[in-house]
Amino acid sequence: MKVLWVEDHPKACEMLLAAGASATRQRLPVDLVMAGSLMEAERKLRLERFDLVMLDLRLPDSMDEDTTVTRVASMGDYRIGVVSASEKRQSMVDFLCKVGRNCSPKAIAKEDLALNEFSRYPDKFYNFLLDVMGENDPEGAAA
Numbered sequence: 001m002k003v004l005w006v007e008d009h010p011k012a013c014e015m016l017l018a019a020g021a022s023a024t025r026q027r028l029p030v031d032l033v034m035a036g037s038l039m040e041a042e043r044k045l046r047l048e049r050f051d052l053v054m055l056d057l058r059l060p061d062s063m064d065e066d067t068t069v070t071r072v073a074s075m076g077d078y079r080i081g082v083v084s085a086s087e088k089r090q091s092m093v094d095f096l097c098k099v100g101r102n103c104s105p106k107a108i109a110k111e112d113l114a115l116n117e118f119s120r121y122p123d124k125f126y127n128f129l130l131d132v133m134g135e136n137d138p139e140g141a142a143a
Contacts, residue, residue, distance in 0.1 A: 002031045003129060005054040006041045006072070007083075012115060019118030019125040026122040030129060038062045038071060045075040052133055056110070057084040057092060065092055073101050081132035083108040104132045 003020075007013050013034050020032030033048070035041035038059045045053070055072055057065040065088045073080060073096060080103040082093050089107035096103035118125035 001029055001051045001129060001133065002033070002049065003052045003054060004033050004035060004041065004044055004048075004050045006035045006038070006059065007054075007056050008036050008059050010036075012110075015115040015119060019115070019122065022119045022122040023126055028122055028126040030126055038068055041072060042075060045072070050076070050078045052079045052081060052129065054081045054083050054132070057082065057086040057089060065089075069096060073103075078102065079104065079133050081108065083110055083113060085110045104134065108132075 005013075005016055007016065013036065016032065017034060020030060023030040023032070033044060033050070035044050038061045041053075041055075044050075053072060055068065057068050059068055062068040062071075065084075065086050069082075069092050080096060080101060082089050082096075082104070084107065086092075089109070093103055093105065093107040097105055114124070114128075118128070
């Protein structure tokens with residue numbers, strides 16, 4: 001699973017990269033790529049194929065959450081997971097689902113992420129990504 005995680009906070013990026021490295025050492029099929037801005041995310045989306053894009057809605061080079069979502073959602077066919085401290089996160093997810101984008105139906109509050117545990121427990125990180133992809137969903141597995 002190739003994942004683009006769009007996150008502008010350096011400490012969170014550091015923790016996510018450690019989680020990705022731990023998952024790789026455990027031979028879990030995760031290829032994590034980080035982007036620190038909307039412009040960098042767009043550049044990576046033009047050049048590489050991703051299965052999942054984890055998106056922070058508040059980025060330094062974006063005017064607002066609507067702009068962030070519109071620009072990223074229009075760039076390809078991949079699953080989108082919204083991880084943000086923005087109070088608009090669930091309404092943005094609802095919008096993406098309503099217009100038919102492949103989006104995880106539940107927004108994730110950034111403060112609820114167990115970032116410090118992801119590098120110590122790579123299987124927890126991998127299962128989190130599978131949950132966002134909808135692959136750990138018992139109803140989805142039966143279909």
